[in-house]
Amino acid sequence: MRVFNFSPGPAALPLEVLQQAREELPDWQGLGMSVMEVSHRGKAFLEVAARAEADLRELLAIPAGYKVLFLQGGAAAQFAAVPMNLAAAQAEVDYINTGAWSKKAIKEAARFCKVNVVADEAASAYTTVPAAEALRLTPGAAYLHYTPNETIGGVEFPYVPDSGDTPLVADMSSTILSRPVDISRFALIYAGAQKNIGPSGLCIVIVREDLIGKARAGTPSVWDYKAMADEGSMLNTPPTFGWYIAGLVFQWLKRQGGLQAVAAVNRAKAEKLYAAIDSSGYYSNPVARNCRSWMNVPFTLANPELDKKFLAQAQEAGLANLKGHRSVGGMRASIYNAMPMAGVDALVQFMHEFQQQNG
């Protein structure tokens, strides 16, 4: 039986996508073998790769002048690849710190160049984002990096920072494809696939063409955006199965009506869950209202001693993976694109019943 899977990542995939993959797995496109078993340089796979890129470009309305790369190593590899490709060793780079993933990106970048943390939300225990006007950028910084959605803290920027002439870099791992974005505001976007795109092992990078080809000396070829772009992300064998599944997810998103339609559902899902939390007098979410995540909703019970019971009973009710991150405790419901409204409805009803019995 399928359950409602609230995992933060690897996360739920649309059932339709899994069914299609199962259906065509043993004999893909009449080749008598699965997509995992064909050459990445063969016609059939090249078509899959091109279609996935074209669909992603259409969904996100990616303007001309951007490369789309399908890489490996997850988002964490990009924590290093970004400074290696966009910043010289003596360069300064600006980072906004809004929580756990920002911190990891900062720590890794500091191995490659001088990092200026231009805003740090420590004072609110990372339950806020900086005010747009409060950002003081370093003149001449190679780029400004931020995390539009903090997957662990459930904090999401309600605006795109204005970085002026400084290239803007975003780790969109847990928010990409959740709604339309104006790609032209960004120099580089990266996203590990396992939240809102497909299986882990794949990482998508969308990068402005004029920024590539300047990787610092010593950058491994597989991390060099130019080398990868020149080879269509096939300098080495790409993660073919992940790329194929990502393509099926993009087609599924198009069938949902594209990102405008997906955004309306995501907004409604999040609003319903936050309303249930706020009106309960039993559950609470610590994040400032203007920057609550649509994708990751952390919440605590009035009595944390009941956490274990809550999780066990939720699991029995078919609501899986609601445990909060080990660094935060409590609960976290991740409600990415593949989580239907019915899953949120079931969670809200369960929370209500649990409160009545234990509150």
Ligand SMILES: *Cc1c(COP(=O)(O)O)cnc(C)c1O
């Ligand atoms: C999950 C996540 C990552 C790490 O992704 P990996 O693929 O495990 O490297 C980085 N940033 C954010 C915002 C994430 O949610």
